[in-house]
Amino acid sequence: MIDRQSKLPISRQAELLDISRGSVYYLPKPVSEPDLDIMRRLDELHLKHPFMGARQLRDRLNLQGIPIGRKRVKTLMMKMGIEAVYCMPNTSKKTLGHEIYPYLLRGMTINRANQVWALDTTYIPLAKGFAYLTAVVDWATRKVLAAKVAITLEACHAVDVLEQAFKRYGRPD
Structure with a gap:
């Protein structure tokens, strides 16, 4: 979108595209090695104890000899997309305007x-x-019909895997 070779200044191009000029120059920082190590340990702890929040995970990491604070643990958890699993209030109440889809496999x-x-x-x-594995599995045989590994979590990868399965096996009943 931004043409760095153009005679038009970058600031004017950003203004015309209605994007922040700072976003044109922004280069994302790679995750540091110590943070990757902590994130790996957080992931292992979360898999073993999915009910633990930032405070309990902080305590576990401190016991393992990693000095870290609760806010840093919370920041890394948000970056990883993990959160404690617990009963949340009002989960069974319907929200006005949300469409309710029927469960098509009931009784089948x-x-x-x-x-x-x-x-x-x-x-x-x-x-x-991290990498993301998307797979289509047959329920009866538990056979993996198609799979794809990607470094981003985008819907297009799921569509690609479904199309691949459709080409090989046709459409399911």
């Missing part, structure tokens, strides 16, 4: 291949960051 016996598929995305911790 799933006993053969290509009857019902499921699509799931999960993240995989790597040495420097």
